[in-house]
Amino acid sequence: MENNAKQVVLSSLLKYKKKSISIEMLAGLTGINDLDFITYTVDDLVSNDVVTRDDYNYVNLTPKSRLKLAFLLIKAGNDIEKLCKYLDWKEFEAFTLDILLYHEFQVYSRVRFKSSKKKRYELDLLAIRDPIILCIDCKHWSSRTGKKHALKKAVEKQVERTIAFSKDADLSKFCIERNDGGFLMPLLISWLIEDIKTHQNVPIVPIFQLSFFLNQLDVYVNEFKIISLNK
Numbered sequence: 001m002e003n004n005a006k007q008v009v010l011s012s013l014l015k016y017k018k019k020s021i022s023i024e025m026l027a028g029l030t031g032i033n034d035l036d037f038i039t040y041t042v043d044d045l046v047s048n049d050v051v052t053r054d055d056y057n058y059v060n061l062t063p064k065s066r067l068k069l070a071f072l073l074i075k076a077g078n079d080i081e082k083l084c085k086y087l088d089w090k091e092f093e094a095f096t097l098d099i100l101l102y103h104e105f106q107v108y109s110r111v112r113f114k115s116s117k118k119k120r121y122e123l124d125l126l127a128i129r130d131p132i133i134l135c136i137d138c139k140h141w142s143s144r145t146g147k148k149h150a151l152k153k154a155v156e157k158q159v160e161r162t163i164a165f166s167k168d169a170d171l172s173k174f175c176i177e178r179n180d181g182g183f184l185m186p187l188l189i190s191w192l193i194e195d196i197k198t199h200q201n202v203p204i205v206p207i208f209q210l211s212f213f214l215n216q217l218d219v220y221v222n223e224f225k226i227i228s229l230n231k
Helices: 001-016 023-030 033-049 063-075 078-082 089-102 146-168 205-223
Strands: 021-022 058-060 106-115 120-129 132-140 183-190 201-206
Touching: 001 023, 001 033, 001 063, 021 023, 023 033, 023 058, 058 183, 063 078, 063 089, 089 120, 089 132, 089 205, 106 146, 120 146, 132 146, 132 205, 146 183, 146 201, 183 205, 201 205
Parallel strands: 132 183, 183 201
Antiparallel strands: 021 058, 106 120, 120 132
16 A cells, blocks of 8 residues: 555656645645655655755656656556656656766767758767767657667668768867777667667667666677777
């Protein structure tokens, strides 16, 4: 019973779209009249770095905290498809950016450039930790028919963007120099665990495995597709 009530609290926080909510308002959303239980559950979330609470007893919600709430609910056996609907692509990208910053990458969002043939491109995220330069496409997709094929197509398009970036982008904007040993690596980050983990040697990494992937990247990077910046 207590576990079910806790999931109601977590689910209510995930569905709440504003940045903060009072304990009393949260109790109203959940339909749980036991303020001590609500407070205890929030304290547990705070102690596990899922949410924060300010001096006015408001629970503060960030993209990172909302992703963590979703993962807790997934672990408790809740439907991934339904949870995915409560998270938008901006939160997904913001959480990805936070993870990259934690792993000491310098990160740029929404990197736009044109090819020599005037074709427009955009990278969701560009993450630099010398000598690795990640060209990232964030795919906030739930399950759908033909998803495996769509993922392969997304990888191929990301490889195209990465090659175009290596040839035509103004690298000086990002303090990137050619012939300095640096290299580009296309990467897809997904919301779910996918049926395929790589395509054309490009990794497809679920967001909740991203931190582990980045920890191991220096060791295994040569197993993946890389694009040299040497002329």
